[in-house]
Amino acid sequence: MQRAAARQNTLTKPNGSLGRLESLAIGLAGMQGYEGPQIHLPYIIVIAGDHGITRQGVSAYPAEVTPQMVLNYLRGGAAVNVLARHAGAQMIVADFGVAVDMPAYPALVSQKIAYGTRDFSVEPAMTEAQAEQAIAQGISLANRAIDEGADLIVLGDMGIGNTTASAAMIAALTGKPAADVTGRGTGVDNVTWKRKVALIEQALITYQLHLPPYDLHSETENIPFGLNLLRHVGGFEIGGLCGVVLGAASRRVPVLVDGVITGAAALLATMLVTNARYYLIAAHLSVEPGHRAALAHLGLTPLLDLELRLGEGSGAALAIPLVVAACKVLNEMATFSEAGVSNNG
């Protein structure tokens, strides 16, 4: 990172004049362990799972939309597909817990853990073994992508009901009241939003998921708490995406975080392995209020703020060209001496 920063100051521009593009490239140098960081093959990993909590009417869309959108990803018609092609990114689409059987598609990674989580307002969302399985499968997916050449991992999610699960996790992991981190998801009305908040608050009390204030701000890993949280109010795709972060970080591959669901997954990952935070890049700031809380807790500043709230990795895919640009500027610009330009030193 020191060598990357030193090179930035030799390039034909006033020092610091490319702002966050410079610090991003320096950060990437640290992640990749190389003063000339490069991104050649971004991989978007979209993991899908259904949520039992939808039975309580927390979403504007029916749960059948989860498998329909998974098919849309496989056929290339969703926003994330368009943005993946635009950015030259590969896509992996994985079923970790869609509530129905999916048609056989060669490109679909079928690793269903269960037919959706259980309704966390009635019982824990999953078993401890399922929580661990989701994370393990996520780690494997990251490893597969990296073995195939991925040098940037981009997180995407699909699951009707998953803003409710994510808000519950973010409330627990940041210590904020549910009302502050719960949004309107796909677009629910006031009455539904209040029900969503009440269900989350009740679950955090029932399952005793509030961390003491001291632990909230410590950088101490708390693996039992993290697994317990995922198990009670999480989702299979959230556990999976947490695993993807852990797998990528362990291989020193940067991870581009999308919206509130992948934000919750990234937050969980740092609760399990503190150092995972050094491999995270926040692509954008979502309209979902929990996203802001998650990014603030992670100490991340988003690259984009375009009022997105779609998920599926769309905001992260949109930021890929910025991350690639940051690398290219550092590697390809002429230095003052190469270009014969007078510096002000």
Added chain:
Amino acid sequence: MQRAAARQNTLTKPNGSLGRLESLAIGLAGMQGYEGPQIHLPYIIVIAGDHGITRQGVSAYPAEVTPQMVLNYLRGGAAVNVLARHAGAQMIVADFGVAVDMPAYPALVSQKIAYGTRDFSVEPAMTEAQAEQAIAQGISLANRAIDEGADLIVLGDMGIGNTTASAAMIAALTGKPAADVTGRGTGVDNVTWKRKVALIEQALITYQLHLPPYDLHSETENIPFGLNLLRHVGGFEIGGLCGVVLGAASRRVPVLVDGVITGAAALLATMLVTNARYYLIAAHLSVEPGHRAALAHLGLTPLLDLELRLGEGSGAALAIPLVVAACKVLNEMATFSEAGVSNNG
């Protein structure tokens, strides 16, 4: 635009969930006059000119950097070159007023109006004929680019001293005090900054360049005032870039505005032709305070906020992939009925 907005709401995403990407595409539909706006060939037009005011010591870099950087653009080593290649954009580099003779380069558009402007703290920066010539040459450059197939015009500037000229123009056109719209340019210290502010305030008084408050907020064109302003405190590249905006707008081609210099040029363009504002897209928010004032006066919200302050079109080039992405999402995403996805209507 109505047809583009209607199509947005048939695509497989909750209505409005792609936020500003949706409104950007709808705006582009209006500019191009077509419900499926497309960007195939962005052209970055970088215009260079020197400034007599540099004799008063307002810049951290010597004026010799202007021609050196022009050569850097022609050789492909500057930030804007890297970002142009990244975005698949063509570049036009034009000399409208560099203070020295430039070596003959086939790619350089040599349309020097004079060897730099005069020192506006002593006399008007240029003659009225020169101001008109700069604008006319800019219109021609836009026409050339559009004739070659450009469907997005991206503004770039080079000129040591031009943040001083731009701040003066923005102060006059927005009615704000010079101290509020004057920044540190390439990085001057406090003493130099104060001198810069004082020179601008004095010039605005000397040349009587303060518009009455009523006119500031009217949408009435005031061509004599605009030309007078450019003539007294402007620059050849600023006049040229104003012409590029006018030329592009007259051909219904969208214009991506970069930092404070191109912001001043865009503001001037709307003073000459009010409707030019409908063809402007703000790429980013510069660190330069005058840029925020110019964009606010134009009613533009920037796409990026990455603390850039380099100019030369670098921030605008960085935003090209976002503008292209907005078009692709509108054109390439599947609709709910095509994809067999349940809508919530």
